[in-house]
Amino acid sequence: MAFKIGLLGYGTVGTGTAKILLDPVGRNSLLQEIVIARVGVRSLDQPRSPELPAGVLTTDLEAIVTDPEIDLVVELLGGLEPARSLILKAIDHGKHIVTANKAVIARHGEEIFTAANQAGVYVLLEAAVGGGIPVIKPLKQSLGVNRIQTVIGIINGTTNYILTKMTEEGADFDEVLAQAQKLGYAEADPTADVDGYDAADKIAILAAIAFNGRIKREDISCEGIRQINATDISYADDLGFVIKLLAIAKANSDNDSLQVRVHPTLVPKDHPLANVNNVYNAILVEGEPLGQVMFFGPGAGQGATASAVVSDIVNIVGMMQTSQGSEKLDPMLRCSHEHFKQLSPMSEIDTRFYARFLCQDVSGVIGHLGTSFGNHNVSLESVVQIGFRHNLAEIVVVTHQVREGNFHQALTEIKGLESIDSIPSILRVL
Amino acid sequence: MAFKIGLLGYGTVGTGTAKILLDPVGRNSLLQEIVIARVGVRSLDQPRSPELPAGVLTTDLEAIVTDPEIDLVVELLGGLEPARSLILKAIDHGKHIVTANKAVIARHGEEIFTAANQAGVYVLLEAAVGGGIPVIKPLKQSLGVNRIQTVIGIINGTTNYILTKMTEEGADFDEVLAQAQKLGYAEADPTADVDGYDAADKIAILAAIAFNGRIKREDISCEGIRQINATDISYADDLGFVIKLLAIAKANSDNDSLQVRVHPTLVPKDHPLANVNNVYNAILVEGEPLGQVMFFGPGAGQGATASAVVSDIVNIVGMMQTSQGSEKLDPMLRCSHEHFKQLSPMSEIDTRFYARFLCQDVSGVIGHLGTSFGNHNVSLESVVQIGFRHNLAEIVVVTHQVREGNFHQALTEIKGLESIDSIPSILRVL
Numbered sequence: 001m002a003f004k005i006g007l008l009g010y011g012t013v014g015t016g017t018a019k020i021l022l023d024p025v026g027r028n029s030l031l032q033e034i035v036i037a038r039v040g041v042r043s044l045d046q047p048r049s050p051e052l053p054a055g056v057l058t059t060d061l062e063a064i065v066t067d068p069e070i071d072l073v074v075e076l077l078g079g080l081e082p083a084r085s086l087i088l089k090a091i092d093h094g095k096h097i098v099t100a101n102k103a104v105i106a107r108h109g110e111e112i113f114t115a116a117n118q119a120g121v122y123v124l125l126e127a128a129v130g131g132g133i134p135v136i137k138p139l140k141q142s143l144g145v146n147r148i149q150t151v152i153g154i155i156n157g158t159t160n161y162i163l164t165k166m167t168e169e170g171a172d173f174d175e176v177l178a179q180a181q182k183l184g185y186a187e188a189d190p191t192a193d194v195d196g197y198d199a200a201d202k203i204a205i206l207a208a209i210a211f212n213g214r215i216k217r218e219d220i221s222c223e224g225i226r227q228i229n230a231t232d233i234s235y236a237d238d239l240g241f242v243i244k245l246l247a248i249a250k251a252n253s254d255n256d257s258l259q260v261r262v263h264p265t266l267v268p269k270d271h272p273l274a275n276v277n278n279v280y281n282a283i284l285v286e287g288e289p290l291g292q293v294m295f296f297g298p299g300a301g302q303g304a305t306a307s308a309v310v311s312d313i314v315n316i317v318g319m320m321q322t323s324q325g326s327e328k329l330d331p332m333l334r335c336s337h338e339h340f341k342q343l344s345p346m347s348e349i350d351t352r353f354y355a356r357f358l359c360q361d362v363s364g365v366i367g368h369l370g371t372s373f374g375n376h377n378v379s380l381e382s383v384v385q386i387g388f389r390h391n392l393a394e395i396v397v398v399t400h401q402v403r404e405g406n407f408h409q410a411l412t413e414i415k416g417l418e419s420i421d422s423i424p425s426i427l428r429v430l
Numbered sequence: 431m432a433f434k435i436g437l438l439g440y441g442t443v444g445t446g447t448a449k450i451l452l453d454p455v456g457r458n459s460l461l462q463e464i465v466i467a468r469v470g471v472r473s474l475d476q477p478r479s480p481e482l483p484a485g486v487l488t489t490d491l492e493a494i495v496t497d498p499e500i501d502l503v504v505e506l507l508g509g510l511e512p513a514r515s516l517i518l519k520a521i522d523h524g525k526h527i528v529t530a531n532k533a534v535i536a537r538h539g540e541e542i543f544t545a546a547n548q549a550g551v552y553v554l555l556e557a558a559v560g561g562g563i564p565v566i567k568p569l570k571q572s573l574g575v576n577r578i579q580t581v582i583g584i585i586n587g588t589t590n591y592i593l594t595k596m597t598e599e600g601a602d603f604d605e606v607l608a609q610a611q612k613l614g615y616a617e618a619d620p621t622a623d624v625d626g627y628d629a630a631d632k633i634a635i636l637a638a639i640a641f642n643g644r645i646k647r648e649d650i651s652c653e654g655i656r657q658i659n660a661t662d663i664s665y666a667d668d669l670g671f672v673i674k675l676l677a678i679a680k681a682n683s684d685n686d687s688l689q690v691r692v693h694p695t696l697v698p699k700d701h702p703l704a705n706v707n708n709v710y711n712a713i714l715v716e717g718e719p720l721g722q723v724m725f726f727g728p729g730a731g732q733g734a735t736a737s738a739v740v741s742d743i744v745n746i747v748g749m750m751q752t753s754q755g756s757e758k759l760d761p762m763l764r765c766s767h768e769h770f771k772q773l774s775p776m777s778e779i780d781t782r783f784y785a786r787f788l789c790q791d792v793s794g795v796i797g798h799l800g801t802s803f804g805n806h807n808v809s810l811e812s813v814v815q816i817g818f819r820h821n822l823a824e825i826v827v828v829t830h831q832v833r834e835g836n837f838h839q840a841l842t843e844i845k846g847l848e849s850i851d852s853i854p855s856i857l858r859v860l
Contacts (some may be wrong), residue, residue, distance in 0.1 A: 134572035142564035289733025303719025
């Protein structure tokens with residue numbers, strides 16, 4: 001009883017997937033029942049490894065998603081189109097979907113899952129977030145009995161690598177980015193990674209599952225790491241923090257609306273996420289009554305991502321064997337969202353801040369800063385004069401938990417103070 | 431369509447389970463279909479919170495496992511009997527089982543799973559290892575497509591708390607154990623925890639799933655932490671290590687037999703497990719092609735353990751809804767083991783060692799140590815004279831990876847050296 005799958009794409013993750021499927025000894029025994037029936041590629045000219053039997057490779061991707069022989073389509077094309085259309089057509093032809101494509105799920109999830117539920121097929125996407133780290137299925141199957149309060153992730157390996165190297169070497173962003181590009185850890189066009197868009201796609205997916213509602217990707221506030229510099233990393237270190245690009249989804253106290261945001265963040269050194277370095281990813285989930293759990297591992301890479309893809313395939317094979325004939329989807333693995341969650345604007349969130357000021361007049365300035373922050377209900381945890389830079393005094397402020405809108409009002413007032421030269425850095429603190 | 435469950439036991443985890451089930455708003459919606467039909471307790475005299483409707487509590491546990499109305503039995507009694515007999519009888523009556531009982535699964539797993547497979551019922555046990563950390567289901571469902579190489583866990587909260595406090599406070603074992611007992615982190619009789627038996631039960635379960643074969647609990651080598659002292663913790667710190675009680679399961683290079691062992695271990699400070707402190711647990715899994723993933727969270731406690739119990743219940747409810755009528759179990763969640771794995775004796779494992787020697791004659795002794803180790807193929811990474819104690823020189827040796835049997839032969843030779851007074855500590859190094 002072979003279970004026939006079709007792959008769309010045979011690049012890094014596609015060949016990784018084939019490597020596992022074609023070498024099943026010592027792995028889950030269901031692998032032996034899976035046959036790679038078709039693989040869709042852009043061109044047949046390139047040599048491929050692992051090699052596939054004659055006739056398996058095709059450039060006709062439409063033929064794969066409509067092939068009546070195929071039970072499951074694995075979408076590894078990435079990007080929005082033609083991935084979206086092919087997934088929808090495959091669903092329309094009754095095929096289960098496994099995908100590693102965070103962008104298409106984050107932006108077209110509603111359309112895709114609605115179609116899948118109507119057709120009675122699964123759309124699994126463990127590989128879309130956190131590479132090889134099992135996090136999507138644990139969120140659905142194990143953590144959902146909790147009231148989830150927070151999901152915080154380091155879910156972009158490129159930026160975590162860059163920030164780790166900047167921290168270790170005291171180097172600035174551009175220098176380390178160039179290094180990372182040379183090593184293949186960053187793309188030639190690094191925008192999606194360094195500006196936080198990739199992390200935003202992923203937290204949209206995690207938040208939807210954790211908080212049981214759809215997320216409008218365009219409502220996610222997103223700041224990248226281009227403005228991070230060696231100076232702030234070093235001052236953060238002195239204050240007991242490391243700087244990480246965090247993707248955060250948090251239930252508001254009304255228990256209905258959410259905050260979902262991506263930004264560089266000062267993380268206390270004793271926090272579990274502070275020790276997640278290089279290209280590793282980690283996702284921390286807090287819930288009631290569970291407390292805090294964290295999932296850690298390789299967030300990218302051929303083997304890790306292929307492991308997640310194949311685990312999704314095998315789970316679908318297992319469920320097909322169990323429920324033969326039944327059209328019902330397991331409620332623990334299907335998408336059950338019906339409504340979009342409301343996301344708070346950033347001005348309404350509560351967070352701590354770190355801000356660095358360059359000032360003319362040291363003797364009076366700390367008093368002025370304190371007064372301006374106080375005028376806007378911003379309570380300060382520490383104000384430290386670090387030193388001098390170009391004859392200006394450098395002062396670092398860390399606030400308590402404050403309303404973001406209040407903080408920015410205070411900054412507007414502070415910018416008007418005569419003694420303030422500039423505010424080179426403003427960062428949030430976990 | 432209510433799904434009726436019976437609880438055996440209404441202590442910490444049982445009441446935690448009821449708290450979640452009786453307060454379903456904001457959690458997985460399947461919870462609303464679950465009814466606590468019967469709860470078996472030793473005596474009806476005690477007041478219980480949450481309170482249950484009249485007639486739910488009973489002292490007749492047999493009546494619960496044979497009740498035709500009940501779909502699923504949650505065993506929270508702990509210990510071997512009557513847990514084992516009640517589980518077997520419930521299976522015999524066609525009930526699914528959810529249990530938090532590591533001891534009964536580690537020791538009677540063969541009998542229980544064989545009966546369950548014959549009866550076509552699930553036995554799920556997420557709560558038995560790592561409290562609220564999802565690790566059993568991820569191992570079965572997500573990581574099994576890899577060839578698992580290693581599972582290493584900090585899976586006993588009591589000993590991790592004791593070792594953390596000893597490290598932070600420089601205190602000795604007895605003192606911290608007394609503290610832990612006062613705080614409720616250690617039992618009045620701490621044997622199962624501090625001698626490693628609880629961790630051994632848990633690694634037996636993890637190893638069986640990860641390596642797809644049964645484990646003879648009595649073949650697991652088990653050393654506890656009673657002999658750990660402030661001196662070795664401090665020397666380990668100087669050398670860049672922390673001491674943790676690790677439970678280790680490792681595939682041998684023949685890819686068939688295993689090593690499964692529990693012992694205090696020097697862990698390099700930059701290893702992901704080194705930062706797992708206090709009562710937290712973590713499980714690190716290495717596989718091919720995945721690489722390293724780690725699961726971290728609360729290893730015990732009412733809410734965490736109840737979260738795992740309820741997640742198992744909900745998964746069974748989900749599967750029942752999907753496969754109504756079908757008698758087949760999902761191969762990803764049933765136990766598929768048929769054979770016992772062979773475990774290597776400790777003398778045949780390869781590991782690094784830390785040993786502390788008290789010696790009479792410093793000038794010659796390092797040469798003697800080096801010669802004796804060399805005679806038995808034990809290669810040394812470092813030999814450091816730390817200082818003097820009671821007029822004896824204290825020397826600490828760290829080896830490279832060596833055959834354990836060879837190391838002990840070398841020690842026998844070394845004990846015969848005139849210059850050696852004693853060998854107060856021998857510990858393994860990760």
